[in-house]
Amino acid sequence: NAPLGLQAKLLRVLETGEFERVGSSKTRVADVRLISATNADVLAEVEAGRFRQDLLFRLNTVEIFLPPLRERREDILLLAEHFLRLYAIRYRRPLKGFDPAASEALLSNAWPGNVRELRHVIERAVLMAQDEVVTVEDLGLQNPRAVAATRLEEMSIEDVERLLIQKTMARYEGNANRAAEALGLSRSALYRRI
DSSP, rough: OOHHHHHHHHHHHHHOOOETTOOOEEEEEEEOOOOOOOOOHHHHHTTTTTTHHHHHHHOOOSOOOOOOOOOOHHHHHHHHHHHHHHHHHHTTTTOOHHHHHHHHHOOOOOOTTTTHHHHHOOOOOHHHSSSSSHHHHHOOOHHHHHHSSSSSSGSOOOHHHHHHHHHHHTTTTOOHHHHHHTTTOHHHHHOOOO
């Protein structure tokens, strides 16, 4: 997402280790290891001229492909339990786990927002839980069948927009670039709405 000019500066820092702070003319040296992540198709970005090929070569020493959460169903409950422990400690809530219906809801959700979305759902559940176990109601997940059953005329603009974004993200299997293009939005505008 960085402009080409910034990519050139980043490439220089990666190759030489030298940089100047903003407003300074003193050259400094950095000894760093860079880890980068993206959900963009970087090769397509290079072909389109939006990403420098030489920067890609410099960054792409070791590539690790991490599939989206919807393709790693076995990780959902493990991650949910991790986030539950984390937020239970942070908010001092004595929670023991998820009831079976909540676990099933977590497993059946599409998770277009990946782990970040799961983390926020669990944080909300910790804050909303009324008992020692998290219930489906605490999760606050949208039931797609219930939303679909509601007539558009009865929905607010925000709800219609949410439904449209959810359906488009599901259609493109969580690919934000393709969903944004289909909705006629920029990727950043789509993320703001999400």
